[in-house]
Amino acid sequence: MSVVLNAPDDWQHEARAARITTAALLARLGLDAADFPAGVIADPAFPLMVPPHFLGLIRPGDPADPLLLQVLARGEEAWPQPERLTDPLSEADYRAAPGMLQKYRSRALLMASGSCAIHCRYCFRRHTDYGATMLTRARVAEALALIAADPAIDEVILSGGDPLSLPDARLAALVDAIAVIPHITTLRLHSRTLVAIPARVTAALLALLAGTRLRVVIVIHSNHAHELSAAGAAALARLRGAGVMLLNQSVLLARVNDTAETIAAHCRRLFACGVLPYYMHLTDPVAGAAHFDVNESDALRIEAQVRASLPGYLVPRFVREVPGEAAKTPLLAL
Structure with a gap:
């Protein structure tokens, strides 16, 4: 059918x-x-x-x-939240051009949109001035020229906001412009929209992702099994049919998913939807979101319990993003 x-x-x-x-x-x-x-x-x-x-x-x-x-x-x-920040990951330090961040040597991140389908209260960019930082039409050429001039970059990440908040035609123009750069092999999109609005998976989006020469990875953002509805599962299946690799990143959130049982159920639901768990982030110290924090000792205990209950390929990597580090820092190394 x-x-x-x-x-x-x-x-x-x-x-x-x-x-x-x-x-x-x-x-x-x-x-x-x-x-x-x-x-x-x-x-x-x-x-x-x-x-x-x-x-x-x-x-x-x-x-x-x-x-x-x-x-x-x-x-x-x-509530007063001492030592909480409006730019908790020091992203201003990594701005290579307006609308472009480069934290890691082989990847460039484009702030493709300043809009999100859903406003998560723990968002580390909740205080971002997107008017000053997002990739506007006028800024695309400068960012892509920098990427084209650096053959060490082989992956472009579209973030935001949420890149899937862009209309199909505008997203296609950006993807096509990236695909022209010969040393770019992989396109990655980070999106909460696929969970919040599964109808975003349109025929035009599927044709775009299936038709590009780039390998396409979409990292969805889901924190709980209840977010993955039947409509969401069907949308994800269509993306897999278009050749897209699907990963998930979560945030460890107090009272939301801070038990091993909840995380294990979520990972199994992700796998049933054809999505592999990727990262479980500890919260960033963003102002206004301290009530979501889970302390590191509790997180370590939860991680050990998750490892004991799931096969290794379903266990997300528990990490914290530390400004200035060359990669995400595993929880065990903190």
């Missing part, structure tokens, strides 16, 4: 509908500010974005729902 693809504008409609107020989100779920020990923030500076698909996966009436805790502006965000 053939799979019916979504109309090209379905995902854009969902993206436009993602903006929601705290009051409206709570009302939709039958909850009240008093259901949360520290209350909620009525009008946060980092606004709520929750697409209808993702909202439909949250359990109504449950203030502890792990998906809700990732997107609701809880009162803890406003």
